[in-house]
Amino acid sequence: MCHSIQRLKPKPHLYIIFLLKDIPHSSPHTEIILIHSHHHHQSTTAATSTATTAATMLLRASPSTASFSLSTAVADNVNQFPSSSSFVSFSSQRRTDGFVMSVSKSESNNHSPVTGVVFEPFEEVKKELQLVPDLPQQSLARHKFTDDCEAAINEQINVEYNVSYVYHALYAYFDRDNVALKGFAKFFKEASVEEREHAELLMEYQNRRGGKVKLQSMLMPMSEFDHPEKGDALYAMELALSLEKLTNEKLLHLHSVADANSDVQLADFVESTFLTEQVEAIKKISEFVAQLRRIGKGHGVWHFDQMLLNA
Incomplete structure (x- = not known):
């Protein structure tokens, strides 16, 4: 003592x-x-x-x-x-x-550490250090990112580019001299740019997570959009509404893949970047379809076109 x-x-x-x-x-x-x-x-x-x-x-x-x-x-x-x-x-x-x-x-017999003395970085980082790839063709940034999520993102990139391609074809149709609906041409050109930007956002995210972007082939879209009963304006807007709903379904599928693979970061990215905006786009185009159905194929289409042009 x-x-x-x-x-x-x-x-x-x-x-x-x-x-x-x-x-x-x-x-x-x-x-x-x-x-x-x-x-x-x-x-x-x-x-x-x-x-x-x-x-x-x-x-x-x-x-x-x-x-x-x-x-x-x-x-x-x-x-x-x-x-x-x-x-x-x-x-x-x-x-x-x-x-x-x-x-x-x-x-006492309970050896629980005091708050703040539970993290030993140099000990816990050893297992992560062993996972750092040595080969130059392997991603250094990849972490908790499964092959299923990588493939699903590439599929969504292809969806966004294809929708953009169709919108671009609609822009070219309404910009013709014998159609001359400049408001519709403007609307679909902006929609095409927006979908392409969505594809680019997905490509950036793919690279951020350490995945590889693999662009796929695209089919040639239609070039004629006139409809004998509905007319070209209403038919084109209904087609746009269907494309937005299809895109929403594909985004929800991407979100489900993220959930199935416990990829919280991918799920958050899809929710915060796309899903809310997609619902708003569906609502907006739904209103356009309803208004064009009231107008019919007559003189009102030109006034609707002017509204789109000046928006």
Whole structure:
């Protein structure tokens, strides 16, 4: 047993006595006894504060201790607040020359680490370090990204490009000199650009996750969109509505693939980038279809075209 006395403050009769008991490391126990005289008018609260300082010194002296908890007492009635793994208990006893406050530290069988001391980066990173590819043709950025998700993204890229291709054909049709509906031409050209941008966003995301973009072939779209009963304007807008709904179904399929592979990041990307916008596009074109059905094939189509042109 080792005894040491340390004066905390330049006040008489105020000492802390450390009793370091030589017992096995698996069950460390240390007591700190605070003794002060009746002549020193220090309250129990202040004494407890001093004992807390002593406990801090104990913690520094025994870094293996996981945590402490504070307990206060009057006479022999000890109120303890144990932690999950170890505790420091405070108790006080009156004496003729003052009182004695003891601070004891012990460890329970629960070895749960204190909050903030659970992450050992150099240990936990070892398994990730072994997964870093050495071959130059392998992606360094790829992480938790399955082949199914990679293939589904490439399929959606192809969908977006094909829809853009059809919209571009519609733009070319309405821009003809013998059709001359410039508003419809403008609308479908902007729609074509938007779908191409969606494809590019998917390509960027594919590269960001360490996948490989594989562009697929596209079929030649129609070049004539006139309909004997509906006319070209209504038929083209109904075709656009069908394409937007088809695109929405494909996006939902991509989202389901992400869910099936527990790819939260891909699911979030699809939700935040495409799904809300897709619902808005379907609603907008649905209104156009309803309005064109009211108009018919007559003079009203030209007024609708002017509305699109000036939008």
